[in-house]
Amino acid sequence: MSAQLMSGTALARQIVERCALRAQALFxxxxxxxxxxxxxxxxxPASVTYVTMKRNRSAKAGIDSRLVRLPAETTTAELVAAVRALSDDPGVHGILLQHPVPAHIDERAAFEAIAPAKDVDGVTMHSFAAMAFGEPGFASCTxxxxxxxxxxHGVELSGRQAVVVGRSPILGKPMGMLLLARDATVTYCHSRTVDLASHLAAADIVVAAVGRPEFIKGHDLKPGAVVVDAGYNPGNVGDVDFAGAMERAALVTPVPGGVGPMTIAVLLEQTVDAAERVLFNL
Structure with missing residues (x-):
């Protein structure tokens, strides 16, 4: 068996092109x-690269991109104040706090300073609750x-066994909530799960988001599984043994070029959504 690649590049381009049309109409x-x-x-360096990429894509989508750059020694209180100022600024429709932040900062406190209506990255507790309860809000972008x-790619989710490997509050946990909302049966696993292989062997859909290079081995996957690699490690290596997965799975995302472009596309789409909601009181 040789898996089919699930590239996100073309689909992300389509989403950004539609965003550009909507943004132009608003203007x-x-x-x-x-x-x-x-x-x-x-x-x-990685964060600077990501921010530059997002700003470039914003320009292509007709979105005004503003950069607030703070020194590494910024305190939690200073960061929270900066984020709250953006939350109060009527000229700003969406706020993205590039993460991770320096270790001395309380990242959760900074996230929670983002007004829910501007949380286009879907990182606040309000957004997570909205995802969990199926209420209106912004999804975590990845x-x-x-x-x-x-x-x-026509992947049926209802009734399927899905395993999410990872439990971060902005990737693993919301991923499970979105799959559950689509009637998948969801199992959360992580780096300390005992006998991970047995869970993977039963999974129709695997989402790898643990942040460890090639943590998921191809031979542990169920034949014909759908494998989404949301990991990115030095050397363009994901969380999945790509060569092994290609031999065993039906669909596999590449790294890079799979999940990454989709993350940015959804971020831009939700920024346009946020602007429309303010303009039309939605």
């Missing part, structure tokens, strides 16, 4: 340009992008 008809403010603390990718 031409109402004089409103959707605006995304990105907060970057410190100068971590899980939301994964669902869009699965839909685009």
């Amino acid at each position: 031409e008809e109402h004089g409103v340009r959707p605006a995304l403010a990105t907060v970057l603390v410190g100068d971590d 899980p939301g992008g994964i669902i869009r990718l699965l839909d685009a």
Whole structure:
């Protein structure tokens, strides 16, 4: 068996193109340009690269991109104040706090300073609760992008056994909630799960989000499984043994070029959504 690749590049491009049309319509008809403010603390090279990429994609989507850059020694209180100022700014429709932040900062406190109506990255407790209860709100961008990718490839979720390997509050946990909302039977696993292989062997759908290179071995996968690798490690290596998965699974996302483009596309789409909700009182 040789798996089919689930590339997110083409689908993400389509989403961004639609965002550009919607953003242009908002500007031409109402004089409103959707605006995304990105907060970057410190100068971590990977974070700087990600922010630059997101700003470039924002420009392609007709979204005004604002960068708030803070020094690495910024305190939690200073970061919270900066985020709250953006939450209070009517010219800003979406807020993205680039993570991870420096270790001395309380990241959760900073996330919670984002107004729910501007949480286009889906990182607040309000957004998580909305996902869990099926209420209106913004999805965590990576899980939301994964669902869009699965839909685009015709992957049936209802009644399927899904294993999410990872439990972070902005990826693993919301991923499980979105799968559950689509009637999948969800099992959460993680780096300390005993006999992970037995869970993987029963999984129709595997989402890898544990942050360890090639943590999931191809030979442990159920033949014909759908494998989504949401990990990214140095050297363009995901959380899944890619070569092994290609031999055993039916569908596999590449790293890079799979989940990553979808994350950014959903972020931009939700920024346009946020602008429309303010303009039309939705």
